[in-house]
Amino acid sequence: MNLAILGPQGSGKGTQAERLVDKFGWLHIETGKILRNLVKTNHPLAKDINELMNQGLLVSDEVLSQVLDEQIKKEGAKRGILFDGSPRNLAQYGLIKKLLKERGEKLDKVVYIKISKEESLRRMSSRRTCERCGEVFNLLTNPAKIAGICDTCKGQLRQRADDQPEAIEKRLNKFREATIPVIEQAAKEKTLVEIEGEKPIEEVFNDIVKELGL
Ligand code: AMP
Secondary structure, eight states, X not given: OOEEEEOOTTSSHHHHHHHHHHHHOOEEEEHHHHHHHHTTTTOTTHHHHHHHHHTTOOOOHHHHHHHHXXXXXXXXXXXXXXXXXXXXXXXXHHHHHHHHHHTTOOOOEEEEEEOOHHHHHHHHHTEEEETTTOOEEETTTBOOSBTTBOTTTOOBEEOOGGXXXXXXXXXXXXXXXXXXXXXXXXXXXXXXEEEEOSSOHHHHHHHHHHHHTO
């Protein structure tokens, strides 16, 4: 099965994606994380991408296309793919469908985790990310055992530049403008699975599994 998981910032899609790939063994293609790693390299576009990301803007469809094309060719992709963080607009939606079609496959489901703007802002302002390994914590719902220190690698926890209020607002607007049309399109194509995201993590997970018929 190939699926995409979408939701506004703070919807918990990253957490759910990790649980899903753990349980079902799909290849996890998390574009945000891939791009954050890319900016740490001496890639010719690293500086430009970093600038866009820090402002909460999207990287170009060309860059994304390169990233996805490379990922999709990975060995593990044969077991199924979970797209996390893409498609963020209709062009990317078309691109993912095209890349899968070339492999004789399709995007079976689009999971949309729905939360209000207020909840999104509340959750995002308390999010902290490990600067070393990228693990995500939340001061309210998933605090680190020792404040400010990553449970896994002992790296420092920081608020990402794009988790600051101004950037969050921009990212939420972008979601409404660019990603909601993808969700509407998936609804028309009968691949949409809509999930209520303002529930405990475990309940949201069970709802996803149930709605996917797994
Ligand atoms: P995320 O971790 O998914 O919130 O992504 C962080 C940032 O990475 C976004 O604000 C964008 O700048 C960039 N990014 C991640 N995925 C995409 C995508 N599919 N298309 C364009 N930019 C992306």
